[in-house]
Amino acid sequence: MRLTCLAVFSACGLFVWSSSVALAGRTSAEQGAAPAQHAVIVVTPQQAPAQKSPALADFAWLTGHWEGPLPFPGLDKPLIAEQEWFAPSNGTMLGMFRLHNDQKTLIIELFTVRETPGGVFFYFRHFSPALVPQEKEDAHRLKLTKWEGGWFQFDNTVQNQLKDAILTNVDADHYISHGDITGSDGKPAVIEVSYHRVK
Numbered sequence: 001m002r003l004t005c006l007a008v009f010s011a012c013g014l015f016v017w018s019s020s021v022a023l024a025g026r027t028s029a030e031q032g033a034a035p036a037q038h039a040v041i042v043v044t045p046q047q048a049p050a051q052k053s054p055a056l057a058d059f060a061w062l063t064g065h066w067e068g069p070l071p072f073p074g075l076d077k078p079l080i081a082e083q084e085w086f087a088p089s090n091g092t093m094l095g096m097f098r099l100h101n102d103q104k105t106l107i108i109e110l111f112t113v114r115e116t117p118g119g120v121f122f123y124f125r126h127f128s129p130a131l132v133p134q135e136k137e138d139a140h141r142l143k144l145t146k147w148e149g150g151w152f153q154f155d156n157t158v159q160n161q162l163k164d165a166i167l168t169n170v171d172a173d174h175y176i177s178h179g180d181i182t183g184s185d186g187k188p189a190v191i192e193v194s195y196h197r198v199k
Contacts, residue, residue: 054147056088056115061150061169062095063087068177068195070099079106081193091115105129120144122154122165163188173197 062085069078085095097109108131111124122142126134142154142165150169156162166178179191 054120054144054152056091056093056113056120059093059113059152059167060088061172062093062113062167062175065198066175066195067198068193070191070193075101077101081195083195088113118143 064085066083066085068081070081071078079099079101082098082100083095085093087093091114093113095111095113097107097111098105099107108127108129109124110127111122114121114123121144123139125139128134140156140158140161142156142162144152145155146153152167154165154167156164161182163180163182164178166176168176168178170176173196175195177191177193177195181189181191183189
């Protein structure tokens with residue numbers, strides 16, 4: 001909390017400062033005729049505003065086309081990750097992802113960020129280039145649980161899937177996508193792509 005004057009706050013957050021104005025040089029009669037003056041200043045602390053829950057509009061910076069390298073073990077050159085995001089509309093942002101090398105497309109993803117009464121959620125599903133879904137059940141779902149400025153963390157409580165997805169808005173033309181994964185063997189892995197905006 002910020003203070004704009006010298007004051008000490010009590011535990012209840014309110015300080016009452018009282019001072020007597022000295023009447024030096026006056027006689028007792030004069031002091032009796034003029035009662036001591038008191039100045040009372042009430043200082044209330046400036047409360048920090050409550051952190052606003054993110055809304056879908058807070059992800060509008062994602063709108064557009066993005067590309068970034070994805071290093072892959074055993075390959076001389078990194079794979080190319082591409083994303084295309086549509087602007088927020090009617091409670092949903094739609095995105096598409098393609099991972100490819102110089103010769104072929106390896107995987108396609110469709111994803112949405114949705115604003116609901118229960119919070120902001122990130123959904124995604126993987127497909128082959130022929131649009132055969134890899135997930136036979138529901139799409140993966142992660143809930144936004146932590147945020148600060150342009151940093152957003154979505155968490156997943158389901159085991160053996162993407163544990164979290166962290167989006168960091170570095171600036172207008174750069175962002176980092178970070179994901180922690182726990183595989184079926186229980187071993188952790190990290191997928192991180194530094195994207196740049198393609199105009």
